[in-house]
Amino acid sequence: MSSVQHLYGTPAPQPSNGSKNSTESGDAPEKLHLTSHNQYKTPRLLREDLNPNPLIQFNKWLSSALNPKDNESPIVIEPEAMTISTTTKKGIPSSRIVLLKTVDEKGFIFFTNYNSRKSKELIENPYASLAFYWREISKSVRVIGNVEKITRKESEEYFQSRPRGSQIGAWSSPQSTIVKEGQVQSIVDEKAKEFGENEKIDCPDFWGGWRIVPFEIEFWSGQPSRLHDRFRYTREEGSSGDWEINRLAP
Numbered sequence: 382m383s384s385v386q387h388l389y390g391t392p393a394p395q396p397s398n399g400s401k402n403s404t405e406s407g408d409a410p411e412k413l414h415l416t417s418h419n420q421y422k423t424p425r426l427l428r429e430d431l432n433p434n435p436l437i438q439f440n441k442w443l444s445s446a447l448n449p450k451d452n453e454s455p456i457v458i459e460p461e462a463m464t465i466s467t468t469t470k471k472g473i474p475s476s477r478i479v480l481l482k483t484v485d486e487k488g489f490i491f492f493t494n495y496n497s498r499k500s501k502e503l504i505e506n507p508y509a510s511l512a513f514y515w516r517e518i519s520k521s522v523r524v525i526g527n528v529e530k531i532t533r534k535e536s537e538e539y540f541q542s543r544p545r546g547s548q549i550g551a552w553s554s555p556q557s558t559i560v561k562e563g564q565v566q567s568i569v570d571e572k573a574k575e576f577g578e579n580e581k582i583d584c585p586d587f588w589g590g591w592r593i594v595p596f597e598i599e600f601w602s603g604q605p606s607r608l609h610d611r612f613r614y615t616r617e618e619g620s621s622g623d624w625e626i627n628r629l630a631p
């Protein structure tokens with residue numbers, strides 16, 4: 382019996398050397414093949430459709446993902462969810478999902494614990510890559526840039542707009558550290574008591590926003606037969622000059 386599972390689509394060809402995919406004791410993962418061949422189809426993306434400023438282009442894409450103008454395009458669920466990749470000084474990468482909260486004239490802002498793994502890596506090596514994937518409309522965006530902490534005032538203002546439960550959560554979670562079962566909940570209970578019902582909760586000094594200031598942004602729009610449209614904007618790191626725009630092969 383084959384130990385290869387096909388999650389969907391037609392089974393991929395089997396290796397002819399009869400190699401085993403799991404051990405008798407069942408302690409190795411079963412090999413999974415994902416054999417779908419989705420045909421992406423969005424309107425063609427052409428050079429003349431692009432705004433010279435990629436942040437304006439991004440805002441256009443984000444707002445049409447949230448509020449499609451025509452009634453036929455689907456609404457994208459949580460288009461602000463983005464993968465952010467950071468690296469250690471040695472160049473070892475790690476990725477996770479965060480939520481984009483602001484796009485301003487300089488870049489992309491998200492909020493987190495400044496003692497978390499991602500923040501430590503951003504301090505060690507102040508560059509990040511973001512990736513958005515909007516499945517419902519077959520679009521993707523990649524951003525590469527250097528990072529900076531936003532001002533304390535900006536972090537405090539945003540913190541005050543968060544629900545009280547999230548404010549207490551920020552105070553209570555030593556993000557990315559090893560904790561005992563139930564430990565975070567008991568800190569939450571303690572902090573909730575400490576803050577009482579109505580007392581204003583200040584933004585912890587170990588919590589705030591990061592801004593990714595891009596020097597490269599790529600817009601990807603899915604097309605049939607993998608012949609996708611890709612455009613990349615680039616400019617020198619730290620420059621406020623014009624962006625160069627190039628079509629890339631899919």
Ligand SMILES: Cc1cc2nc3c(=O)[nH]c(=O)nc-3n(C[C@H](O)[C@H](O)[C@H](O)COP(=O)(O)O)c2cc1C
Nearest residue numbers: 462477478479480491492493494497498499500557
């Ligand atoms: C949809 C989604 C949104 C998230 N948003 C955030 C966020 O905005 N900020 C954050 O610190 N973590 C967020 N997280 C949790 C992170 O993915 C991650 O677990 C956490 O930040 C710790 O990452 P680190 O240990 O690499 O620093 C989110 C997770 C998901 C799945």
